[in-house]
Amino acid sequence: MSTARVAALQTALAAEHAAIYVYGVLGGRTSASQDPTLADSLRTAYDDHVTARDALIDRVVAAGSDPVGSSAAYARPGGIDSPSGVRRAALQVERRCAAAYLAGMAAVTGTDRRLLVGALGDTAVRELAFGGAPETFPGTR
């Protein structure tokens, strides 16, 4: 199996692990009763990233490698004491995921590439829920 292919999938998987962690933190900082829209967006994003993580794990296994695990510790995002800070942090997560997907895009082919293209689109759309504006070339920021 191509080393570049596996590296691209593992990089995307590592980004998803980090996203899931951060969304867990952000969800814990958000009141569903005081800001139900934000809470709902965070919950949806969390679920989407879990789905993306599982899909990537499947592809890494299909490539004959051991999927990279989540890190023991991630840096907690700062400035998340307010809803606007939570939105900024979530937007940052999505942009990092978009960049990770785009970076590995050309190293994979076929089913793997289609997965990454779809995931890049998903993360670009989620950016909108956290204050992001449509971009000409998502993932290049």
Add this chain to the structure above:
Amino acid sequence: MHEPRRTSYTRRTTLGLLGVALAGTAGCSVDSTVDSLRPSPLPTPQAPTNPDLALVSEVRAAIATADRQAPADFTRRHDAQLASFPPSRHAAHRAGSGSWQSRQQDLVATLTDAAVRAEDPDLVRALASMAAAQRQLLASRGLA
């Protein structure tokens, strides 16, 4: 030392005369006999076909079709980006069918498929990012 060389010359001369005699017997000119012995010219190697050429043209046509009435700024930039790739045919407008929304959704599918099929790494990334941009556009208008 000199004897073998003379023998060799004599052999060549004999063979040459024999060749002329045979050619004359067969009714052919010496030139045509010699021509038939020359290696046939090798076909001129063709320049390798760019596998992405048709793809870029196809996507540019799809972009032109999807948004020909009111192309967004970013759509123009997408087309300009594609135009920077290896020379593609002029993007022809096709008769767009369906609603603006359905054409935009078709464009997402076209861009996605093109990103999967493209071979040039820069083109792969550009197309994938364009597909994401189209999805953002639709989502931002509540049409995703």
